[in-house]
Amino acid sequence: MDFNLREVTVAGPRQLTLQMKDLFTSQGLAVVSTQEHGQPYCNLVAFASTDDLKHLIFATNRATRKFANIDEDPRLSMLIDNRSNRVSDFHEAVAVNAVGLAEEILGPEKDALLKVYLAKHPHLEGFVMSPTCALMRVRVDRYFVVSRFQHVLVLDMKE
Amino acid sequence: MNLIIPLPLLADADPYQVGEKAFELGVIFRHGIRVPRSLCITKDAYEMYVRSTGLMERISLELGRKDFRDMRWEELWDASLRIRGMFLNTAMPSALVKNIRDPIEGLFGNRPVDVRSSALGEDYTSASFAGLHESYLNIKGIYSILDHIRLVWASLWSDAALLHCKELELDVHHGTMAVIVQGHIAGRESGLIFAKDPAYGGQAVIEAFYSLDERFADGMGEQERWVIDRATGTVISHEGAVQGKACAPSVSEDPLGDLRPGLNKVPSLSGEEVREIYRLALKVEAIFGSPKDVEWTFDGTDLYTLQSLPISASSGKAFGDSRDSHLGMGRGFENIKQLKVRIEDELIPEMMKEAASLSHTDLTALSDDELAGEILERTATYQAWERAYGKYFLPFAHGMRLFGRVYNDTLRPHDPYEFMDLLRSADMLCIERNARLEHLAEQVRQSPALANALRDGRETSGFPLFDNELTCFMNTFGDLSCSGALCGREGDVVRGVILKLALKPMAVEQPRTLSMEDLEEYYLSFFPEERKCFARDLLHLARASCRLRDGDSIYLGRFKGHLATALDEGRRRLSGRLPKIRDADIPKVLKGAAFMPSQEPEFTDDIWENRFTLRARQLVGQPAGSGIANGPARVILHEKDLIDFNTGEIIVCDALEASMTFIIPLASGIVERSGALLIHGAVIAREYGLPCVTGVPEAMSLIKSGEQVTVDGYLGIVIIHDQ
Numbered sequence A: 001m002d003f004n005l006r007e008v009t010v011a012g013p014r015q016l017t018l019q020m021k022d023l024f025t026s027q028g029l030a031v032v033s034t035q036e037h038g039q040p041y042c043n044l045v046a047f048a049s050t051d052d053l054k055h056l057i058f059a060t061n062r063a064t065r066k067f068a069n070i071d072e073d074p075r076l077s078m079l080i081d082n083r084s085n086r087v088s089d090f091h092e093a094v095a096v097n098a099v100g101l102a103e104e105i106l107g108p109e110k111d112a113l114l115k116v117y118l119a120k121h122p123h124l125e126g127f128v129m130s131p132t133c134a135l136m137r138v139r140v141d142r143y144f145v146v147s148r149f150q151h152v153l154v155l156d157m158k159e
Numbered sequence B: 001m002n003l004i005i006p007l008p009l010l011a012d013a014d015p016y017q018v019g020e021k022a023f024e025l026g027v028i029f030r031h032g033i034r035v036p037r038s039l040c041i042t043k044d045a046y047e048m049y050v051r052s053t054g055l056m057e058r059i060s061l062e063l064g065r066k067d068f069r070d071m072r073w074e075e076l077w078d079a080s081l082r083i084r085g086m087f088l089n090t091a092m093p094s095a096l097v098k099n100i101r102d103p104i105e106g107l108f109g110n111r112p113v114d115v116r117s118s119a120l121g122e123d124y125t126s127a128s129f130a131g132l133h134e135s136y137l138n139i140k141g142i143y144s145i146l147d148h149i150r151l152v153w154a155s156l157w158s159d160a161a162l163l164h165c166k167e168l169e170l171d172v173h174h175g176t177m178a179v180i181v182q183g184h185i186a187g188r189e190s191g192l193i194f195a196k197d198p199a200y201g202g203q204a205v206i207e208a209f210y211s212l213d214e215r216f217a218d219g220m221g222e223q224e225r226w227v228i229d230r231a232t233g234t235v236i237s238h239e240g241a242v243q244g245k246a247c248a249p250s251v252s253e254d255p256l257g258d259l260r261p262g263l264n265k266v267p268s269l270s271g272e273e274v275r276e277i278y279r280l281a282l283k284v285e286a287i288f289g290s291p292k293d294v295e296w297t298f299d300g301t302d303l304y305t306l307q308s309l310p311i312s313a314s315s316g317k318a319f320g321d322s323r324d325s326h327l328g329m330g331r332g333f334e335n336i337k338q339l340k341v342r343i344e345d346e347l348i349p350e351m352m353k354e355a356a357s358l359s360h361t362d363l364t365a366l367s368d369d370e371l372a373g374e375i376l377e378r379t380a381t382y383q384a385w386e387r388a389y390g391k392y393f394l395p396f397a398h399g400m401r402l403f404g405r406v407y408n409d410t411l412r413p414h415d416p417y418e419f420m421d422l423l424r425s426a427d428m429l430c431i432e433r434n435a436r437l438e439h440l441a442e443q444v445r446q447s448p449a450l451a452n453a454l455r456d457g458r459e460t461s462g463f464p465l466f467d468n469e470l471t472c473f474m475n476t477f478g479d480l481s482c483s484g485a486l487c488g489r490e491g492d493v494v495r496g497v498i499l500k501l502a503l504k505p506m507a508v509e510q511p512r513t514l515s516m517e518d519l520e521e522y523y524l525s526f527f528p529e530e531r532k533c534f535a536r537d538l539l540h541l542a543r544a545s546c547r548l549r550d551g552d553s554i555y556l557g558r559f560k561g562h563l564a565t566a567l568d569e570g571r572r573r574l575s576g577r578l579p580k581i582r583d584a585d586i587p588k589v590l591k592g593a594a595f596m597p598s599q600e601p602e603f604t605d606d607i608w609e610n611r612f613t614l615r616a617r618q619l620v621g622q623p624a625g626s627g628i629a630n631g632p633a634r635v636i637l638h639e640k641d642l643i644d645f646n647t648g649e650i651i652v653c654d655a656l657e658a659s660m661t662f663i664i665p666l667a668s669g670i671v672e673r674s675g676a677l678l679i680h681g682a683v684i685a686r687e688y689g690l691p692c693v694t695g696v697p698e699a700m701s702l703i704k705s706g707e708q709v710t711v712d713g714y715l716g717i718v719i720i721h722d723q
Helices: A014-024 A065-072 A110-120 A122-129 B009-012 B013-030 B044-051 B055-062 B073-088 B094-108 B140-158 B159-168 B269-289 B323-330 B333-359 B368-396 B398-411 B418-423 B430-447 B448-453 B464-481 B483-504 B514-526 B529-574 B583-593 B608-611 B639-643 B660-668 B680-689
Strands: A029-036 A037-049 A055-061 A075-081 A095-104 A132-147 A149-158 B004-006 B038-040 B113-119 B136-139 B177-183 B190-192 B203-210 B223-229 B235-239 B245-247 B257-259 B293-300 B302-310 B610-618 B622-624 B626-636 B650-653 B669-672 B692-694 B709-710 B717-720
Touching: A014 A037, A014 A075, A014 A095, A014 A132, A014 A149, A014 B608, A014 B610, A014 B626, A029 A055, A029 A065, A029 B717, A037 A065, A037 A075, A037 A110, A037 B113, A055 A065, A055 A110, A055 A122, A065 A132, A075 B094, A075 B203, A095 B610, A110 A132, A122 A132, A122 B608, B004 B009, B004 B013, B004 B094, B009 B013, B009 B038, B013 B038, B013 B044, B013 B177, B013 B269, B013 B302, B038 B094, B044 B055, B044 B140, B044 B177, B055 B073, B073 B398, B073 B622, B073 B660, B094 B140, B094 B177, B094 B269, B094 B323, B136 B140, B140 B177, B140 B223, B190 B269, B190 B626, B203 B269, B223 B245, B223 B269, B269 B293, B269 B302, B333 B368, B333 B529, B368 B398, B368 B529, B368 B583, B368 B610, B398 B529, B418 B514, B418 B529, B430 B448, B430 B483, B430 B680, B448 B483, B448 B610, B483 B639, B483 B660, B529 B583, B529 B660, B622 B680, B626 B669, B650 B660, B650 B709, B669 B680, B669 B709, B680 B692, B692 B709
Parallel strands: B626 B650, B650 B669, B669 B692
Antiparallel strands: A029 A037, A029 A075, A037 A055, A055 A132, A075 A095, A095 A132, A132 A149, A149 B610, B004 B038, B038 B177, B113 B136, B113 B177, B190 B203, B190 B293, B203 B223, B223 B235, B245 B257, B293 B302, B610 B717, B622 B692, B626 B709, B709 B717
C-alpha cells in the first residue's frame, strides 16, 4: 500500500514560466552583474526577453565598463524583480536571477531581437540605433526564482 | 490621530475608525437607552501600536511564508499562536500608553471593565466576524486593562479569524481593529434578544443565563429561552435551564459553576422583564430601521444594553458559512473534558475490539468474490473510523491548544511553544515502542555473534533472551510497526531496524536543565492559589490530548493495515493478469473478471516541460522542531522506503504516520508536506530533538531520495544542495 498522497497542486515549469513572463513584461529595468578581475560590478539596464525565455536582451554603449567586462568574461547574472520597497515585499515580491553567457548580437538574428527590444522600449530607439551602442544577448543557462522571501526554485534550460 | 473617543461622541465618529459595534453603541446611547459607561480605543491606536513596534512587518512575514490560500488550518493555528506571542511580548509604546491611560482611569477608576472587540473595514464588519474576535470581561486595574486591549488586538489574528479570512478570500494583511472599554456590570441575569429569528422571521427569541456574568460568545452554560410572537408581542414558549450550571464572575477558562439548588426551576425573568427586553429590541430596531440582536443585562431592576449586533451574527445561523466550525476551534475546557471521556471510555475500546475482530479472518481461505467483499467491508470500516477520527479525535487536539494558549497568556514565554516541554514523554505509545527497540538494539551491540546472525538473516533462536524479548515486542507492537505490505514479514523488518539501531553511533544524551517536576512547579507558580486546581486539570487534559495525538493515529493505522493486507492479497491473486492495478479497482476485478481497469492518463506533452527542468533550491515551510540537520533525503512514498531507510537520512514524507515512526531513531531530520507543530510528526520530532520543517507543499514532488538536503528547523526552510 502506498502512503496516501492528498491532492497536491504544485507549480510546474509551465506555471512558473508564465509567472516569469508576467514579471518580465511588468518590469523595464534589471540589474546586470559582470566582473572585472574577480570584482563584481552591477548596473541597471533596460531589458527585454524572448518569448521562449531563452534569451534576455539589453543595450549598452561599447565604451562602458560592463561591455569591457563582458568582453573579458561573458559570464553574467541579471536580476529582475518587482519589489516596491514596502513591507509587503516580503510576501509579495518576486525576484528572478538569470545566469548565462552574454554576447553582442551581430548576425542576421539582430533584426528580430532588436524588434523585440524596441517593442518594449520604443523610447530607446535613438540610443540603440547609435553606432556606438551594442545590442547584447544573454543566453540563459539557468533561472533562480525567489518568492516569499526565501522560497527558491531553479529552472535549468534544457539543451 | 484620534486615539480615544468617549461614548457621548461615538455616534458622530466615523464607523471606519471606531468599528460598527462601537458606533452603534454610541447611537443607542444618544437615543436615551441605558448603556454602561464606555469609551472606544480607535483603530488609530491599534495602527500606532503595530507600526511603531514593528509588529506589522512581523505579522506580514509570518503570514507570508506561503500563499495564504494554501495554508491549512493547523498552519493557521501555528501562525496565530506565534502572532499572539508577539502581541503578548510587545509592550505598548509609552506615547500610546500616555494618551489612553488617563482617559481610561478617569472614566473607570478602580472599577472592573469589559474589553470588547469592535472590528471595522468593509470586509471586517462585526456581522461577518461576530464571535471570531475576542472580548474579555471583568478586568480590573489599568495595567490589566492595557494588557487585555493588546489581547483583543491579537484576536484580529486568531486562528478562527484567519480561517474566516481565508474562506472569504479577504486580504489578510490589512486587518485593523478598534476596542470598546465598557464598565463591567455583574448582572443578575444577562442574555441576548434575537429581534428576528433567522429561522422563523415572525418570532423574536430571548436567551438568558442565570448568571453573574454573561458568556454567550462561548455558548457555555445552559440558557433559558423565551420565544415571542412579533405580531402580538406575546410569549409563545419558554424553556428553562436544566443542567444547573451558572456562569461565574471570573475570567477563567472554566467559568461554569453550580447553580444554587432549586434556582434552575424558577424562570430567571419575570413576565414584565421579558416584555421590557422585547421593548428594548423594538426600540433598537426603530433606531436602525432593521432588527438587531441585542446583548443585555439586568443590574438589579435596571436593564442595560451592552452591545447591538447585526441580526443573527451571534447565532451564526444566517451566514451559511462555516463560521460555526471556526468558532468551534475555541473549544472550552468543559467541552474538551467531555470529548476525553467519550474517546477514552467509548471510542478507543470500540476501535480496539473491531480491529481485533478483523485480524481473525484468514484471507487466503476466501474465494475471490469473498475477498472482494472483505476489501469493501474493510474500506468502509476504515472510512467510518476516519470520519470518527475527524469528528472526535482531531477536536480533542484542542486540549493541547487550549493549554498552550493559557500557558502563553499567563507565563508570556519568549518561545510560544515552550508549553510543549510540559507535554513531553506523555506516555506516548510510539516512544514506548521505540524505547523497546533501542533496548533490543543494545543487546545486539553487546553481542557481535547476534549482530552477525541478524546481518546474515539467520535465526536468532540461539540467543534466547533476545529472541524472547523480540517475540514479546512483536506480540505487543507487531502490527504497529507496519501497516500493510510489510505485515507478512514484519519480523524481518523489525530485525533490520534493530540492527541499524545497533550500528548507529550512540548520541550523547543532553541533560535536561529542568526536571518535569521543576517545570510543573514553575508553571503552577504563575497561577494564584484559587486557579492552581484549574491549571493542574488543564495540564492533565493537555497531556491526554498529546498522548492521543500519538495513539489515535496508531489505532487508526490498524484499520489501514487490515485494509492494506486485504488489498495485498487481492493484488497477489491478480498479479499474473494485471501487474499494475489501482487499489480501488482490485475488488471490482476480483468480483467480475470482465471488468477492465481504467488506464492512468498519459503525461501530456508540454513545451515548457520540454524546455526546462524544474528543481528546488530552498523550500519554505513552518519551523516545527528546532535544530539543523544535513543528510541524504529519503522520500517515503511506499513502505519499501521505510525498509531501505538508513541511519542519518532525512525523512521526507507527506505526513509522518504512526506506521513510520519506528524509523525516527535512525533519522537526522524530518520534512513534511503537511503537518503542523501540534501534529504527530512535529510532536515526535520534538520528543527526539530532531530538526523538523512542516507544511512544505513541494516536498514530495521536488525533493528526490538521495539528494543532499539541509533541514533548518529554526527558520523552517529546507535547502536542497546541488548534486
